[in-house]
Amino acid sequence: MLILAGLFDPLAIRGLTLKNRIVVSxxxxxxxxxxxxxxxWHTVHYxxxxxxxxxxxxxxxxxxxARGRISNRDVGLYEDGQMxxxxxIVDFAHGQDVKVGIQLNHAGRKAxxxxxxxxxxxIAFSDRYKLPQAMTEDDMAQVVRAFEESAKRAVxxxxxxxxxxxxxxxxxxxxxxxxxxxxxxxxxxxxxGRLRFPLAVVCAVRAVIPEEMPLFVRVSAxxxxxxxxxxxxxxxxxxxxxxxxxxxxxxxSGGNVPTPPDKVYAGYQIPLAEAIRRDIDILVGGVGMxxxxxxxxxxxxxxxxxxxxxxRGFLRNKNWGHDAALxxxxxxxxPVPYVRAYxxxxx
Ligand SMILES: Cc1cc2nc3c(=O)[nH]c(=O)nc-3n(C[C@H](O)[C@H](O)[C@H](O)COP(=O)(O)O)c2cc1C
Numbered sequence: 001m002l003i004l005a006g007l008f009d010p011l012a013i014r015g016l017t018l019k020n021r022i023v024v025s026x027x028x029x030x031x032x033x034x035x036x037x038x039x040x041w042h043t044v045h046y047x048x049x050x051x052x053x054x055x056x057x058x059x060x061x062x063x064x065x066a067r068g069r070i071s072n073r074d075v076g077l078y079e080d081g082q083m084x085x086x087x088x089i090v091d092f093a094h095g096q097d098v099k100v101g102i103q104l105n106h107a108g109r110k111a112x113x114x115x116x117x118x119x120x121x122x123i124a125f126s127d128r129y130k131l132p133q134a135m136t137e138d139d140m141a142q143v144v145r146a147f148e149e150s151a152k153r154a155v156x157x158x159x160x161x162x163x164x165x166x167x168x169x170x171x172x173x174x175x176x177x178x179x180x181x182x183x184x185x186x187x188x189x190x191x192x193g194r195l196r197f198p199l200a201v202v203c204a205v206r207a208v209i210p211e212e213m214p215l216f217v218r219v220s221a222x223x224x225x226x227x228x229x230x231x232x233x234x235x236x237x238x239x240x241x242x243x244x245x246x247x248x249x250x251x252x253s254g255g256n257v258p259t260p261p262d263k264v265y266a267g268y269q270i271p272l273a274e275a276i277r278r279d280i281d282i283l284v285g286g287v288g289m290x291x292x293x294x295x296x297x298x299x300x301x302x303x304x305x306x307x308x309x310x311x312r313g314f315l316r317n318k319n320w321g322h323d324a325a326l327x328x329x330x331x332x333x334x335p336v337p338y339v340r341a342y343x344x345x346x347x
Pocket of ligand 1: 025026027028029060061103165167168218252287288289290293309310311312315
């Protein structure tokens with residue numbers, strides 16, 4: 001008998017078991033100190049999200065290098081001292097039976113800093129952004145090492161999952177896309193060439209994290225541009241990531257060129273996730289306007305995605321997960337001090 005799973009069914013990935021399919025999607029806060037250290041904002045923000053009913057909460061895009069920050073208020077994990085604040089968030093969430101992931105990122109040409117940005121090719125994102133310098137092989141080796149070191153720190157800080165950010169027009173996405181990667185060496189040209197550096201990053205991270213720890217990769221599966229990467233490219237990349245030990249592809253879209261999607265609606269990125277899931281036979285995360293619990297549940301039930309990533313829905317409602325359980329007539333399991341909020345008066 002085929003048993004279909006729903007939003008409140010557990011999922012085991014390598015050594016990790018998630019109690020449901022609800023994930024707090026990574027969300028930059030741009031509230032860190034200029035040193036990349038987190039502060040009270042993050043403690044309170046992530047503390048409240050750890051009470052929200054998700055099984056897994058992601059800490060925002062976190063820089064692996066100072067020059068790889070999107071802004072000078074990004075969270076960093078390029079110094080040992082940056083682990084301490086993050087460890088407190090992880091420990092608090094673990095006390096609430098919530099797992100915690102961190103998204104590791106390098107902004108590449110989308111770094112809006114005083115320093116000179118780096119990218120696969122010297123092509124600016126738009127006229128509002130600086131012209132980046134095309135990376136040398138030494139630069140690439142340095143960035144691979146930075147991802148590796150940050151991943152080791154994430155493990156030491158107690159994180160349960162690492163997600164490598166290869167979406168939204170940041171450095172790894174810049175390499176994957178023919179729009180931003182026009183290199184003529186072995187790191188550009190063909191789809192194999194464009195994948196070479198992002199795959200080196202993924203392999204380096206996989207090699208330094210424990211065997212039982214899942215590794216996710218977030219991709220932009222469409223660039224909404226006629227000369228952008230194709231679904232065939234994406235299938236090739238997803239297969240290579242799977243072969244390299246990636247457990248889940250978190251399927252987003254856009255961000256590498258200023259062109260927005262033609263149309264945005266509830267679940268608009270799910271067909272991309274579903275295609276990767278079906279063709280590559282890998283777990284996928286669905287994201288994008290999925291905060292109607294019935295829609296979220298139906299996506300999991302119909303095998304279109306394995307995890308549901310929610311971003312803005314959790315900012316609007318820090319009890320989204322518990323409210324979703326209520327809406328789906330599933331037993332609600334809020335933190336003990338909140339139990340009375342879900343008791344029917346006089347029942
Ligand atoms: C405030 C905010 C910050 C975000 N920061 C990140 C980020 O750090 N990394 C990332 O991959 N996506 C980021 N996103 C995108 C979300 O993770 C998510 O993919 C997108 O908002 C669509 O999901 P939603 O409709 O549930 O909001 C951000 C979105 C918001 C609203």
